[in-house]
Amino acid sequence: MSNLAQPGDFCPNRDCDDYGKLQSERQQNIIKFGKTKAGRQRHKCKTCNCTFVETKGTIFYRRRTPEDEIVDTLTLIAEDSRISSLARAKGHKEETIIDWIRAAGQHAERVEEMLLAEHRIERGQLDGLWAYVRNKGEKKTIPKPKRPASSGALP
Numbered sequence: 001m002s003n004l005a006q007p008g009d010f011c012p013n014r015d016c017d018d019y020g021k022l023q024s025e026r027q028q029n030i031i032k033f034g035k036t037k038a039g040r041q042r043h044k045c046k047t048c049n050c051t052f053v054e055t056k057g058t059i060f061y062r063r064r065t066p067e068d069e070i071v072d073t074l075t076l077i078a079e080d081s082r083i084s085s086l087a088r089a090k091g092h093k094e095e096t097i098i099d100w101i102r103a104a105g106q107h108a109e110r111v112e113e114m115l116l117a118e119h120r121i122e123r124g125q126l127d128g129l130w131a132y133v134r135n136k137g138e139k140k141t142i143p144k145p146k147r148p149a150s151s152g153a154l155p
Contacts, residue, residue, distance in 0.1 A: 009022055009030070010022050011029065011045040011047065011048065011050060012050075012056050013048050013050040013052075015048065016045055016047055016048035016050060017047055017048070018045065018047045018048075029045055029046050029047055030043050030044070036053060040054055042054075058107065059100065059104055059106075059107050070100050071114070071119070073086055073090060073092070073097060073100060074101070074115070074129070075115060075119045075121060077129060078115060078121050078126060078128065078129040079121070079125060080125075080128065083097050105130070108130060
């Protein structure tokens, strides 16, 4: 996990000259810049003066729901729970849960790593989750094969 970029390692502003450049220990372009009301660390790029929070670029960015609740819900989806059941049990709208699923699909590799390590999800369950994400949460049924019409004659 140490080879992954951490929040504050680079500027996420596409218009910045230092966009996407990992900063070295001696060149500190990104500085800590206080915290949000929710307690999230803010960062500031000294090159473009852009400020951003630590969750920028993640599935948790601009979410009001706690991270652990989103992860728990995704875990239950991977374990084949229905969205409608989770909406009733967790108190979230189905559209909100579907939005989390779509966001997770965009960050699939990182989410998969975490679910395997921390929530004891098996590979088959993850395959089911991503198959579900590819279908965008829509239920698709397999049509039943039609039986040939009986002529009324006995065999």
